[in-house]
Amino acid sequence: MSRPLVVFTDPEELDVGPGVRLLTDAGFDTRVVGSRDPDAIAAAARDAVALIVGYAPVDAALLDRLPGVGMLATMSAGYDMIDTAQARRRGLWVSNLPHAAxxxxxxxxxxxxxxxxxxxxxxxxxxxxxxxxxxxxxxxxxxxxxxxxxxxxxxxxxxxxxxxxxxxxxxxxxxxxxxxxxxxxxxxxxxxxxxxxxxxxxxxxxxxxxxxxxxxxxxxxxxxxxxxxxxxxxxxxxxxxxxxxxxxxxxxxxxxxxxxxxxxxxxxxxxxxxxxxxxxSPHSAYLSDASQRAYVCAPAENVIAWHRTGRPLTPVVDPTLEGAPS
Structure with a gap:
């Protein structure tokens, strides 16, 4: 039986190793795109169940190419890179990291x-x-x-x-x-x-x-x-x-x-x-040894919780609720 796939889009300077290990131990396969390019993301994530997103724009056009994705986990407190209205219309969960840094x-x-x-x-x-x-x-x-x-x-x-x-x-x-x-x-x-x-x-x-x-x-x-x-x-x-x-x-x-x-x-x-x-300063306010770990581990924990229980730990879009953030 194949393992569900989780794709990191654009982690940039972050070391995704700790997050990958969490996901692997929880029964997932992982893939790292290392790009914000929608074609590269669509090709890598065509069979994915979840995306872990850095700054890559996730809009309706990209979501149309990822029919198996049910969860979008950001690697930041902000989630303006995701079209939350389109995510909600498609029944997708979106989570963020409210406390990481x-x-x-x-x-x-x-x-x-x-x-x-x-x-x-x-x-x-x-x-x-x-x-x-x-x-x-x-x-x-x-x-x-x-x-x-x-x-x-x-x-x-x-x-x-x-x-x-x-x-x-x-x-x-x-x-x-x-x-x-x-x-x-x-x-x-x-x-x-x-x-x-x-x-x-x-x-x-x-x-x-x-x-x-x-x-x-x-x-x-x-x-x-x-x-x-x-x-x-x-x-x-x-x-x-x-x-x-x-x-x-x-x-x-x-x-x-x-x-x-x-x-x-x-x-x-x-x-x-x-x-x-x-x-x-080079967009480094969030960086520390502690936040480096949190930025890759917390999204992985959100995906794991969603897959096991049907709900991520820190959702910002709950598709089961009328009037979820959009």
């Missing part, structure tokens, strides 16, 4: 914010260029006198608020979908306009949707405090990069820290790479 991303966001506040990129460049602190273009700020604003208040933002509270003078957040009953003490709940206008550091923690794509645009940047800082560890497409560059060039925005980009990796000639007031 929560602490890592929150700490990375805090480190990025403090690096901007304390002008560490400027300080590093000054010393490397033979200068000293008398040559600073602008003095670092005192974090205890600043407001950290969080746009979105899910798991990552809540951890960030907790660890940032002893450092920043004030922490505030905006999230129209968050339950007021579970809102923690010590974090001010503001409207969007209040948050944007009142934050010295604005950190993005909202999912990418048609409504949030390009939400940090010229108009929003103009409402921010002069000299404020922007941190993005969420999705690159949340930010209009042309508007960001213009705000930095005009001095309206003090600096930005970006871990995510609309195109990854950004082209070598992308002006984001060379702007002196942008601090860059």
């Amino acid at each position: 929560t602490e890592d991303v929150a700490v990375h966001a805090l480190a990025s914010a403090l690096s901007l506040v304390r002008a560490l990129p400027q300080a590093d460049a000054t010393v490397r260029g033979g200068g000293w602190n008398t040559e600073f273009a602008a003095l670092p700020c005192r974090a205890g006198e600043l407001t950290l604003g969080l746009w979105g208040f899910g798991r990552i933002a809540r951890v960030l608020a907790r660890i940032a509270a002893p450092v920043f003078g004030r922490v505030a957040a905006y999230d129209p979908h968050a339950d007021a009953a579970g809102w923690p003490d010590g974090v001010e709940r503001l409207g969007l306009d209040e948050l944007v206008a009142g934050s010295d550091v604005l950190s993005l923690h909202t999912p990418l949707t048609p409504q949030t794509r390009g939400m940090v645009d010229t108009a929003l940047l103009a409402r921010m405090r002069p000299g404020a800082f922007l941190v993005n560890v969420a999705r690159g497409e949340l930010v209009d990069t042309a508007a960001l560059l213009a705000a930095l060039d005009s001095g309206r925005l003090g600096a930005a820290a970006l871990d995510v980009f609309p195109v990854e990796p950004p082209p070598l000639d992308d002006p984001l790479r060379s702007h002196p007031r942008i601090q860059l």
